[in-house]
Structures are given as C-alpha cells and as structure tokens.
Amino acid sequence: MSDTADRVKKIVVEHLGVEADKVTEEASFIDDLGADSLDIVELVMAFEEEFGVEIPDDAAEKISTVSDAIKYIDENKG
Amino acid sequence: MRRVVVTGLGLVTPLGADVETVWKNLLAGKSGAGLITKFDTSDQKCKIACEVKPADHEFGFDAGKRVDHKIQRQVDPFIVFGIDAAGQALEDAGLVDMDDDLKTRTGCSIGSGIGGLPGIESESIVLHEKGPGRVSPHFVHGRLINLISGQVSIKYGLMGPNHAVVTACSTGAHSIGDAARMIKDGDADVMLAGGAESTINPLGVAGFAQARALNCSYNDRPTEASRPYDKDRDGFVMGEGAGVVVLEEYEHAKARGAKIYAEVVGYGLSGDAYHVTAPHPEGKGAELAMRMAMRKAGMEPGDIDYVNAHGTSTMADTIELAAVKRVLGDDLSGASMSSTKSAIGHLLGGAGAVETIFCILAIRDQIVPPTLNLHNPDEGTEGVDLVPLKARPRKVRAALNNSFGFGGTNASVIVKALED
Numbered sequence A: 001m002s003d004t005a006d007r008v009k010k011i012v013v014e015h016l017g018v019e020a021d022k023v024t025e026e027a028s029f030i031d032d033l034g035a036d037s038l039d040i041v042e043l044v045m046a047f048e049e050e051f052g053v054e055i056p057d058d059a060a061e062k063i064s065t066v067s068d069a070i071k072y073i074d075e076n077k078g
Numbered sequence B: 001m002r003r004v005v006v007t008g009l010g011l012v013t014p015l016g017a018d019v020e021t022v023w024k025n026l027l028a029g030k031s032g033a034g035l036i037t038k039f040d041t042s043d044q045k046c047k048i049a050c051e052v053k054p055a056d057h058e059f060g061f062d063a064g065k066r067v068d069h070k071i072q073r074q075v076d077p078f079i080v081f082g083i084d085a086a087g088q089a090l091e092d093a094g095l096v097d098m099d100d101d102l103k104t105r106t107g108c109s110i111g112s113g114i115g116g117l118p119g120i121e122s123e124s125i126v127l128h129e130k131g132p133g134r135v136s137p138h139f140v141h142g143r144l145i146n147l148i149s150g151q152v153s154i155k156y157g158l159m160g161p162n163h164a165v166v167t168a169c170s171t172g173a174h175s176i177g178d179a180a181r182m183i184k185d186g187d188a189d190v191m192l193a194g195g196a197e198s199t200i201n202p203l204g205v206a207g208f209a210q211a212r213a214l215n216c217s218y219n220d221r222p223t224e225a226s227r228p229y230d231k232d233r234d235g236f237v238m239g240e241g242a243g244v245v246v247l248e249e250y251e252h253a254k255a256r257g258a259k260i261y262a263e264v265v266g267y268g269l270s271g272d273a274y275h276v277t278a279p280h281p282e283g284k285g286a287e288l289a290m291r292m293a294m295r296k297a298g299m300e301p302g303d304i305d306y307v308n309a310h311g312t313s314t315m316a317d318t319i320e321l322a323a324v325k326r327v328l329g330d331d332l333s334g335a336s337m338s339s340t341k342s343a344i345g346h347l348l349g350g351a352g353a354v355e356t357i358f359c360i361l362a363i364r365d366q367i368v369p370p371t372l373n374l375h376n377p378d379e380g381t382e383g384v385d386l387v388p389l390k391a392r393p394r395k396v397r398a399a400l401n402n403s404f405g406f407g408g409t410n411a412s413v414i415v416k417a418l419e420d
Helices: A003-016 A037-051 A065-076 B019-027 B068-073 B077-093 B100-104 B117-130 B147-156 B168-184 B200-209 B250-255 B284-297 B316-328 B348-365
Strands: B006-013 B108-114 B190-197 B241-249 B262-271 B306-308 B337-338 B399-406 B409-416
Touching: A003 A037, A003 A065, A003 B068, A003 B250, A003 B399, A037 A065, A037 B316, B006 B077, B006 B168, B006 B250, B006 B348, B068 B077, B077 B147, B077 B190, B077 B241, B077 B316, B077 B348, B100 B250, B108 B147, B108 B168, B108 B409, B117 B200, B147 B190, B147 B200, B147 B399, B168 B190, B168 B241, B168 B262, B168 B348, B168 B399, B168 B409, B190 B284, B190 B348, B241 B250, B262 B284, B284 B399, B284 B409, B306 B348, B316 B399, B348 B409
Parallel strands: B108 B190, B306 B337, B306 B399
Antiparallel strands: B006 B241, B006 B262, B190 B241, B262 B409, B399 B409
C-alpha cells in the first residue's frame, strides 16, 4: 500500500469514526462509510491540508471513493 | 386539566456524569472546582472553574458512551453534554424504544445560554490564519443553540415540538417551564427539557472576568471560591455540563406504569427591566417570578420546603434572599434554601435544569443539599436555614428553583411530590 493510501485512510478513519478495516480502496464515502455531503467537504479540506494540494470544487465533486481520493492526490501533489 | 410529571432524569456535571453519582457527591459535600486544565490560563485573571472531568477520572464523563465519534468531532462540547444527558433521561424513563405514534407526540426543548463559544473562538482563528476555505463545513450547525434539540430528535426519531430556549442563566428553568406548558396545551405528551453549557475557553473566561462577574481572587484555593451568602464571596465560578428531564403528561405516564419522580406544578417568568448584568437592587423581578409560580401552583408560604437558590456567590445573593423572604416570609416559613453552585459552579444555561433535578432528588430522598464554604453568613441571612456545609435530611414535599439571567430574565419552577 502506498504512503498516500495510508495517510488518506488514516484521515478517513479519524473524521468518520469508522473501523480501519472498512476503509478499503473501493469503499464509497457515502454508501459504505456513512458520510454525508458535508463530511466529504471536510475530508477534502483535510486531504488538502495533509498533502499540500488544492482540490477545486469540480474535482472534489468527482471524489466518491477512497481510491478516487488517493488517485487525485497522487496525480496532483507537488 | 392536563398535569405534567417528571419521569426521567439525566445529568452531566463537574461532580459526575450520571444522576446517582452527581447526587451522592453533592450530598457528600464534594466540590467540582479546580484549576482550569482545558487551556493555559497564565494570562487570564481567572484560573479556576468547575470542569466536567475526563473519562479516566473517578467521576468523569465518557463522551463515547452516547455520542457518535463523528458527531463529537463536529459539534461543540455543550451539544455533546446535552445529547448525553437527554439519552440518560430517556433511558431512565424507559422511553428509548418508542412506537412511531408516540415519537410524533414527543418533543425536545433543550437550550443553552451562550452556545458554541469555544468553536466560534477556534474557527475565528482558522479564518484569520488560513482563510475562509479552511472553515469547517460543520461550523454553523455545530455551534447553534438549538442543535441539542436537533441532534436528539434525529438520534431518537422524535417528531414533536423542537424548541430551544436562549435566556442566559435562566435557560434551563425556562426550558422546563415552557416544555411543561407544551404538554399542558396538548402539543406533546412527552418532552425532553433542559439546558447545557460549555464555555470554559479563553474567550468565555476572559469575557465573564471582564464583566466583573467571575471570581478572580481564589485562584490559589479553587474549592473555596464558590461561597454563596458568605461575607467573603467574590463572584461566581464557571461550571459546565447539562441537565435534561423527561416531562410527561400524567395520565400517559400512569398508563404505561412509569416511575414518577414529581409533578411540575408552578412556573413563573418576569423581566427586571433594569440593567444588562446587575439584578434589580430590590429583586423585584425575582419576586414577580416566584409569586407567579406560587400562584399557579396554588401554594402558600409553608407549602415550599426547599428553595434551590440562584445564589451565584455574587453580591446578588442577598438581593435574591430578600426577595425570597418577601414571598415566603422572613423565616421562609420553615423552608431550607441552599445554593448548589457552591459545589458544581454556575452551569449558566444548564443551571436551572440541573438545579431543578436537585429539587426533584431532594423530594425523592427527603434530604437537602448543602451550601459549601458558608462560614461567615452575610448580613440579612439571620434566621434563614441556608444549609451550611452539610446536607441535611428533612421533610421535602415541594421545592422551588430560581434562575436569573443577564438581560434581567427571571424564571422560577416549582416541583412537588406526586399526589393523586
């Protein structure tokens, strides 16, 4: 597992209060991890902070699974 | 006429996070005061408070017991305290699992005096240092005063009236009185009612200290700082926590065989129309509130056995006492009067609810809690039983709680042992 994946999963566990083993790469934030739209806004902010990337609103709207987030961060971080 | 009884209680206070622990510690004369641990107070005038203790403390609060991890992260502590106290009260009343019909007739009236000041403070710093794009999307609804009632209704599916009182330090008493009226009016059969507060943060402590309301001269002796009616009193000690009761229409409670603690028989409200922080010097507003509550209860002096005073450990204590004397008589017609703020501090918007619960427990157990640190009673207290230092068993048929708030808002609630 990549370093990005580890750090993303840690943030998801902390913010959503879910068990770590539920945070698979395929997991959907809303359907599988109990997040609502505001939780995703908060997660995106936490990813921006952690990785020093900027995730514009139109990109954030396309992030619905853990792997979407990892992929976006890996492609865009400096 | 529809009568309103109390069938469940919930408490989170500096003396414990469940009703029996708090009551046991209160009767034992314990103090919840200490040096503030939540933040560095080196530049503050006031360094003491009555904090709710952490989970690993002998009588600490475990937020995880009734509040989801995710919600804990999103909301201010006053909401966490309120959700927990409401859950305790519902469990105590045996109403956690309600049918859909009862859920539509069950409401919430849980308020707060100030609301999410710690979160407002910390997010203001985020805004200033990192810009608007870093402000939490949960900022607003995690700080709003009506979000205890909101969160509790969502958690338990309660679709009756959803209300939240904001009357500073009268909030808890007004919440119970207003909710009782909603039941009397037929708006609901069951109401969760109470108040919560948590403003032991740099801005809250500094603000009350600057208003000259907070005790700043006992930093070296925290447990002696809250001393209502004592000559050496010098301002209130801030507390935090929540108190929530389940109010229920009497026939409804009886039909389901509920345990009934007491009946809410009197409620009075008034305004001082005098000053934003100081009480009317003759306590006229306090007197009006008490007289209205007595009239509605159909009571005479002599019917009240215990008064849980507003008694914040400020100069206003003796003004309140003078007003109580005018209503009940110079010797209070045999009633005992104490201020439990001497032990748990001033819970602000939670105070009236927590203290009404103490009135209910005084009736249940026929014992009145003490006024701690009352060694040298001030002038004007002669001939009145202020229950100094030690709890005392005595007959308690009915009890009155006074709560007064900034802005000159007054509320009195009378509870009474149930009679058929």
